[in-house]
Amino acid sequence: MSTVIKVENLSKQYRLGLVGTGTLRDDLIGWWYNLRGKENPIHKIGEVNDRTQKSQSDYVWALQNINFEVQQGDVMGIIGRNGAGKSTLLKLLSRVTAPTTGSIKLKGRIASLLEVGTGFHPELTGKENIFLNGAILGMRKHEIKRRFDEIVHFAGVERYIDTPVKRYSSGMYVRLAFGVAAHLESEILIVDEVLAVGDAEFQKKCLGKMGDINKGEGRTILFVSHNMASVRELCNRAMILEKGTVAQIGPVEKLVRSYVQNPLLVKSENDLMDDAKSRRGHGEVRFIKIEINKGQTFLDPDKEIVIQFNCKVFKPVSELYCYMAVKGVLNSDFVTSVGPARIADIPLSDGQVVQFTMTIPAGTLRTGMYPLYFWIGKLKEGPIGENYPYDVIDSVYYLNITSDKNERDLGYNPDQPGGYFNMPVKLSDVTFI
Amino acid sequence: MNQSADSWSKVIQPKSSLLDLKLKEVWEYRDLIMIFVRRDIVAVYKQTVLGPLWFFLGPLFTVVTFTFVFRNIANISTENIPAPIFYLAGTTLWNYFSASFTGTSNIFVANASIFGKVYFPRLVAPISQIISNLLKFFIQLLMFFIFWVYYYLNGQISINIYALLFPVLVILMALMSLGIGIIISSMTTKYRDLQNFIGFGLTLLMYATPVIYPISAIPEAYQPFIQFNPLSPIIETFRYGFTGAGTFSWGALAYCSGFTAVVLLIGLIMFNQTERTFMDTV
Numbered sequence: 001m002s003t004v005i006k007v008e009n010l011s012k013q014y015r016l017g018l019v020g021t022g023t024l025r026d027d028l029i030g031w032w033y034n035l036r037g038k039e040n041p042i043h044k045i046g047e048v049n050d051r052t053q054k055s056q057s058d059y060v061w062a063l064q065n066i067n068f069e070v071q072q073g074d075v076m077g078i079i080g081r082n083g084a085g086k087s088t089l090l091k092l093l094s095r096v097t098a099p100t101t102g103s104i105k106l107k108g109r110i111a112s113l114l115e116v117g118t119g120f121h122p123e124l125t126g127k128e129n130i131f132l133n134g135a136i137l138g139m140r141k142h143e144i145k146r147r148f149d150e151i152v153h154f155a156g157v158e159r160y161i162d163t164p165v166k167r168y169s170s171g172m173y174v175r176l177a178f179g180v181a182a183h184l185e186s187e188i189l190i191v192d193e194v195l196a197v198g199d200a201e202f203q204k205k206c207l208g209k210m211g212d213i214n215k216g217e218g219r220t221i222l223f224v225s226h227n228m229a230s231v232r233e234l235c236n237r238a239m240i241l242e243k244g245t246v247a248q249i250g251p252v253e254k255l256v257r258s259y260v261q262n263p264l265l266v267k268s269e270n271d272l273m274d275d276a277k278s279r280r281g282h283g284e285v286r287f288i289k290i291e292i293n294k295g296q297t298f299l300d301p302d303k304e305i306v307i308q309f310n311c312k313v314f315k316p317v318s319e320l321y322c323y324m325a326v327k328g329v330l331n332s333d334f335v336t337s338v339g340p341a342r343i344a345d346i347p348l349s350d351g352q353v354v355q356f357t358m359t360i361p362a363g364t365l366r367t368g369m370y371p372l373y374f375w376i377g378k379l380k381e382g383p384i385g386e387n388y389p390y391d392v393i394d395s396v397y398y399l400n401i402t403s404d405k406n407e408r409d410l411g412y413n414p415d416q417p418g419g420y421f422n423m424p425v426k427l428s429d430v431t432f433i
Numbered sequence: 434m435n436q437s438a439d440s441w442s443k444v445i446q447p448k449s450s451l452l453d454l455k456l457k458e459v460w461e462y463r464d465l466i467m468i469f470v471r472r473d474i475v476a477v478y479k480q481t482v483l484g485p486l487w488f489f490l491g492p493l494f495t496v497v498t499f500t501f502v503f504r505n506i507a508n509i510s511t512e513n514i515p516a517p518i519f520y521l522a523g524t525t526l527w528n529y530f531s532a533s534f535t536g537t538s539n540i541f542v543a544n545a546s547i548f549g550k551v552y553f554p555r556l557v558a559p560i561s562q563i564i565s566n567l568l569k570f571f572i573q574l575l576m577f578f579i580f581w582v583y584y585y586l587n588g589q590i591s592i593n594i595y596a597l598l599f600p601v602l603v604i605l606m607a608l609m610s611l612g613i614g615i616i617i618s619s620m621t622t623k624y625r626d627l628q629n630f631i632g633f634g635l636t637l638l639m640y641a642t643p644v645i646y647p648i649s650a651i652p653e654a655y656q657p658f659i660q661f662n663p664l665s666p667i668i669e670t671f672r673y674g675f676t677g678a679g680t681f682s683w684g685a686l687a688y689c690s691g692f693t694a695v696v697l698l699i700g701l702i703m704f705n706q707t708e709r710t711f712m713d714t715v
Binding site for chain 2: 096
């Protein structure tokens, strides 16, 4: 195994606010300092990237002193909350923008998939777009020709290959775009949450294809995703970014676990408040604390799961309803939900704190990782219109249900649970004749 | 793990050398250039009834208008040759410069969505603009030659040896529009004001170039200003070679070549410095 990516002291600084006002002045200052062989004073204004706090200066470090190495054949997952610097890191690696300081050393061709279908032109046919997109991603024409049939077959668009892509369904469009990307012949592949599009079946196919690329051809993949299940499935190593620095790096299993439940990395009580402004919902009432089994990391499928909520009223409201949904790991559809359940139908005044608990009975959910969706709000008045959300927390908390029992004791294989629920089926009348 | 520095195939660093123009990398992406050219040509005329005929109609209307306004109303001299062929020679060349320049000067802003997602040598985009406009230019040139044959057979115009300079003129014009275009495009990523300037700046430049008048029609006192314009020798030489109208001077052509070389070098340097971080400011 050799090192194919080596990142040393990598930092990236961005200018906040309106770019364009005062840049000339700052440019001149920087130029004047450079001319005298001194360090640009603007680069010194270092600040941790914390988007919840108003910045003191106009410049912010999106990444600061990142160091890591990736070995050939590694599939490295990059995880972190919004604004942690994941996308910036990918942009630097894929050379979309240059770093402010530090260096990245690469061995082999690098292809980046920060988006599927980059450069697709709606007027051109599927065939023309395969060549266009492939060339943009760095393939030579003869390479695309060689892979052409494979790409078309992977995308399943044989019939429409001479039709302009503007006539494609969005699913076909994405499949074609991913097909090109999946057949790139580069040694290093960088993938950013492109799997957030397309239907569940296709996502699995993409994940599978990416896995094949890695196992079959020894390629190195860097994969950014919010979807812990895909990261766990695909990657062997992972890196957690936090506020522009590397918080942890190591084997994927360990990191995903600590990311999902570690209150420091995910949401502490303070974080939940800090983050409130950027959340969906109108803010009359906000979640201020949510605790699953009092902070337990791994949940036992044979025990009940107790979720405690603390909400604070910031503006008087007339009623309070709560809705909770359990999402699927791969396609993030709601697999089941509860509510909207009435918490209060009397006016609540500001400053009041409302506590309540939801309990999922033992044996309801099978093993797996389930993102949770929480909603509090007001119901619509008549039969039409939409419910009014006060606060929404989506896929921040997870139910991580694991069991070390074997199939015989548990009643199913904990590694392949075959669904989300224990169906309430009664087995009876077993007779031997 | 000790590896010698040269075993890395690529090192990404904050700054690159001023003179590292990455032309080799552009060559590696030559397939992309050709595909971009094809896209530009094909996409414009899909779903139009007249298709490539539009390449002809544009300059035809221009020439009719020019003949009417500048020749018949304003009575500006076209030396001793028929007005339509005079204007056609000027506008065909001018259109190429104008289209290439407009295309390249906006390259970062127009391609921000692609540039922001994937890396390829950014120079690929302006170069493919130059080439696709060159193809349109050749189609328009076809119309020029149809008129030219007509007037030539009528004995109203004459051809001379300087017509052989035609390939040189085309290359000069292509490189000049590339050079100026990428300088402007490098600057517009930060200082958007320039974009507003380009529209009327180009119109002004056309009137400062002998497109609708011969240099000889300019009062003696103003002639140096027109000759200072590096586009003037190109259009004058072309018109002189193919129609016999106008003037020719090796000195003017040398000045034009020197200007092109300098502008292109400055443009490449600025472009390469800008492409590294323009996504942060665009």
